[in-house]
Amino acid sequence: MSISTGSSRRVLEKGPSGWLAAPALVFFLLFAILPLLGVLFLSFTKWDGLGEIKLDGLSSWTTVLTDPVTGNALLVTAKIMFFSFIVQAPISLLLGVFTSASQKYRAALAVLYFVPLLLSSAAVAIAYKALLDPNFGLGPGLGLPFLAQDWLGNSDLVLFVVVFVIAWQFVPFHTLIYQGGVRQIPASLYEAAQIDGAGRMQQFFAITLPQLKYTIITSSTLMVVGSLAYFDLVFVLTGGGPGYATRLLPLHMYLTGFKANDMGAASALGVILVVIGLALALILQRLGGKNRNASQLEGA
Amino acid sequence: MASTTQLPVPPARRAALSDKQDHKHGPRSKRTKGPGRFRPNYLGGLGGWLWLAVIIVPIYYVVVTSLKNQAGFFTSNPMMPPSEPTLDNYKLVLENDFAMYFVNSLIVTVGSVVPALFVSFMAAYAIVRGKGRFLAWTNNTFLLGLAIPLHATIIPIYWMITKAHLYDTLLALILPSIAFAIPISVLILSNFMRDVPNELFESMRLDGCSDWAMMWRLALPMTRPAVVTVGIYNALGVWNGFLFPLILTQSPSTRVLPLSLWTFQGEFSVNIPAVLASVVLATLPLLVIYVVARRQLLSGLTAGFSK
Numbered sequence: 001m002s003i004s005t006g007s008s009r010r011v012l013e014k015g016p017s018g019w020l021a022a023p024a025l026v027f028f029l030l031f032a033i034l035p036l037l038g039v040l041f042l043s044f045t046k047w048d049g050l051g052e053i054k055l056d057g058l059s060s061w062t063t064v065l066t067d068p069v070t071g072n073a074l075l076v077t078a079k080i081m082f083f084s085f086i087v088q089a090p091i092s093l094l095l096g097v098f099t100s101a102s103q104k105y106r107a108a109l110a111v112l113y114f115v116p117l118l119l120s121s122a123a124v125a126i127a128y129k130a131l132l133d134p135n136f137g138l139g140p141g142l143g144l145p146f147l148a149q150d151w152l153g154n155s156d157l158v159l160f161v162v163v164f165v166i167a168w169q170f171v172p173f174h175t176l177i178y179q180g181g182v183r184q185i186p187a188s189l190y191e192a193a194q195i196d197g198a199g200r201m202q203q204f205f206a207i208t209l210p211q212l213k214y215t216i217i218t219s220s221t222l223m224v225v226g227s228l229a230y231f232d233l234v235f236v237l238t239g240g241g242p243g244y245a246t247r248l249l250p251l252h253m254y255l256t257g258f259k260a261n262d263m264g265a266a267s268a269l270g271v272i273l274v275v276i277g278l279a280l281a282l283i284l285q286r287l288g289g290k291n292r293n294a295s296q297l298e299g300a
Numbered sequence: 301m302a303s304t305t306q307l308p309v310p311p312a313r314r315a316a317l318s319d320k321q322d323h324k325h326g327p328r329s330k331r332t333k334g335p336g337r338f339r340p341n342y343l344g345g346l347g348g349w350l351w352l353a354v355i356i357v358p359i360y361y362v363v364v365t366s367l368k369n370q371a372g373f374f375t376s377n378p379m380m381p382p383s384e385p386t387l388d389n390y391k392l393v394l395e396n397d398f399a400m401y402f403v404n405s406l407i408v409t410v411g412s413v414v415p416a417l418f419v420s421f422m423a424a425y426a427i428v429r430g431k432g433r434f435l436a437w438t439n440n441t442f443l444l445g446l447a448i449p450l451h452a453t454i455i456p457i458y459w460m461i462t463k464a465h466l467y468d469t470l471l472a473l474i475l476p477s478i479a480f481a482i483p484i485s486v487l488i489l490s491n492f493m494r495d496v497p498n499e500l501f502e503s504m505r506l507d508g509c510s511d512w513a514m515m516w517r518l519a520l521p522m523t524r525p526a527v528v529t530v531g532i533y534n535a536l537g538v539w540n541g542f543l544f545p546l547i548l549t550q551s552p553s554t555r556v557l558p559l560s561l562w563t564f565q566g567e568f569s570v571n572i573p574a575v576l577a578s579v580v581l582a583t584l585p586l587l588v589i590y591v592v593a594r595r596q597l598l599s600g601l602t603a604g605f606s607k
Contacts, residue, residue: 015430016511021438024423024482031457031479032445038456049458095351098344109348112355114598118586120540122558123579126565127362130572138361141378168354180602200341218605228449232542236562250451257455258547266455273452281447 036274042267049263060264070269072244073252076159077276080248081227083163084170088223092171093216096178097208110179114172124169125236132161152238155245162234162246169233170226174219181215182208221284228277249273366390366577373573389577393564397552398581401560408470408556409538412477417531419478420485425515427486428493429501439490445483451543458547472548473556477541481534488533488605492526493519529600539586557582 046056064070099110116124131138132151139147151161189207198206231250234240240247240255247255250273257266365373366389368382376382427439457476458467466472496519504514520527545559555563564578590597 015432016426016515018426018430018432018434018438020426020430020511020515021423021435024419024486025438025441027419027475027479028442028445028482031460031476032448032450032453032482033441035453035456035460036448038459039453042455042459053459091351094344094347098341098348106348109352110598111594112352115359115587115590116355118536118590119583120542120558120561122540122542122561123582126561126575126579127358129565130365130576131358131361133572136374136378136572138357138378141376168358171351172355176598176601177605180605183602225447225449229451231451232558235542236565250449253452254454254543254547263455270452270455273449277449277452278447 039267039270039274042263043271045264045267047263048261049257050261056264060262060268063262064265064268064272067265069244069247069252070272073247073249073269074272076245076247077228077249079159080163080166080230080246081224083160084166084227084230085220085223087163087167088171088174089216089220091167092174092219093178093212095171095175097182097204099175100179100182113175116169117172117176119169121169121232122236124165125233128161128165128168129237153242155242158238158242158245162230162237165237166227166230166233170223174223177219177222178212178215181212185211217284217287221281224280224284225277228273228280249276362576362579365573366580368573370571370573389571389574390581392568392571392574393578393581396564397555398560398578400553401555401557402585404470404555405539405557408473408477408541409535411470411474412481412538413531413534415474416478416481416485416534417527420482420530421489421520421527422515423482424486424489424493425511425519428490429511429514439486442483442486446487450480454543454547457544461548467548468550468554470549470554473541473544473554476544476548477538481537485530485534488530489523489526492523496522525600525603528596529603532597532600536586 042053043060044055044057045053046059047053095113099106099113119127129152130136134140134148134150134153137147139145139149149157151157185208189211190203193203193207228250230248231254234246234248234251235254238246240251249269253266253269253273256269257263361378364381365378367385367387368376369384369386369388372382372384423438423442427435461467461472461475466475500518500522501514504518509517540558541556542558542562545554545556546562549555549559561575561578561582565575568574
């Protein structure tokens with residue numbers, strides 16, 4: 001660099017004013033951070049959503065922590081998180097690798113793969129509700145006894161139906177992430193491996209997987225933390241039922257607050273949700289050995 | 301193997317190149333043939349077609365059923381096209397204020413995405429180009445937003461919106477949607493902006509350019525793919541959003557499309573073909589956009605999240 005005189009150096013080192021970040025920060029503090037403190041505050045109050053808010057000590061917390069439905073909601077959330085990760089992660093990884101190579105028919109397939117990305121969760125849920133209807137849906141219509149179950153009314157099956165529908169909607173998104181990851185792997189690695197006589201499987205495990213490390217962390221974090229926000233889909237598909245079989249934590253929070261009109265207890269559930277989300281994100285970052293931001297900077 | 305993992309990742313902005321460029325030029329053209337290009341990948345192909353079936357069957361079912369009349373729905377094979385296709389279901393949906401819900405969705409989406417892009421872009425510019433503790437703290441605050449399930453904050457948001465007398469207005473949906481779009485927008489935009497060579501900013505600075513001018517004349521054109529990505533991603537999120545409308549609005553005049561599907565389902569629960577027609581109608585606008593702008597959309601989203 002040829003610039004060395006004192007005055008021009010000062011000109012160059014003058015960064016932009018922090019004020020440029022202010023509008024975004026204000027919005028975010030007002031509608032995300034302030035409510036975050038608000039939900040903590042409300043968890044110590046009694047409020048029906050309409051009347052006055054009264055301080056009520058720990059009673060909401062006692063209610064929530066002694067209520068067996070809370071434990072059940074945690075369990076359901078954990079199950080859905082676990083199973084949807086187990087189902088989605090390998091499928092989206094393999095599809096991402098598969099579609100990253102662009103032969104003609106793969107390109108055509110990939111166009112259709114991403115259609116579910118466009119659908120709202122409400123639309124997806126309504127479509128599946130019709131499709132799985134025990135009287136008029138796909139199974140009874142085709143006369144297939146295996147398919148003709150009361151999928152959404154059977155508390156043993158319904159969880160897996162929810163996992164399947166979640167995968168249907170979200171695998172395309174994660175496929176896209178992996179596709180981008182694979183496209184950044186230098187071609188020279190594969191060429192070298194081929195010269196060394198490595199087969200496809202060997203190339204996958206020795207090059208593709210290790211190179212995708214940060215993609216896997218990003219996708220997994222989004223998948224796991226995202227499963228704390230599977231609200232719309234489950235709300236429209238099952239409403240949390242039958243019984244409490246699919247009543248996830250966010251859904252339980254909504255129903256407690258806006259249907260049972262106990263905003264104090266719902267806020268306590270909200271706080272639990274935040275704590276779990278933060279803990280999961282931190283654990284995943286530790287597992288990755290680097291924090292998310294640093295891994296993002298890697299390629300820059 | 302250890303050495304392969306340490307090979308430098310190519311500049312991530314490459315991924316922002318469109319698919320088209322991909323095939324024709326550059327060092328990546330070889331790679332498009334993909335790993336293991338000597339033998340066809342039968343297993344991958346099989347899996348690929350299998351997943352296609354999983355994707356297509358429900359979509360096909362929805363479209364076919366939406367074209368059936370009630371009688372046809374009850375009697376015919378669910379996978380067979382209707383013997384007498386009818387658009388009556390679509391007519392019914394359109395007569396039920398579909399246009400108004402569509403316009404509401406449009407207002408909320410544009411009203412959220414444009415301001416969110418604007419403020420996020422300025423913040424990303426300040427974070428990348430600026431120094432100091434305030435900006436570092438700001439950046440960390442946004443990163444925190446990525447780790448927190450922000451939906452947990454709906455109760456205080458409901459409280460604030462009610463207190464501000466905004467309940468049951470479209471503005472009630474727009475304000476929190478802007479806030480929720482900011483963390484991911486700033487992250488993606490700042491990641492892209494870091495790749496803009498410093499020398500460009502420095503020479504503009506020496507020419508006496510203000511930050512405002514550098515932002516719009518240099519940073520914006522250089523990060524256009526990221527801006528498009530962020531815009532599309534947020535637009536999809538807001539357009540399909542369900543929770544805020546469910547909690548913050550009430551009357552039909554403020555209803556948005558996803559919520560209208562749900563209420564329509566309640567009103568016409570016996571008329572499944574009509575309900576599915578409303579699903580098709582609500583998805584159609586996005587499908588049209590997808591068909592027109594697919595390349596840009598997919599390459600943008602891929603690049604945005606693979607960094």
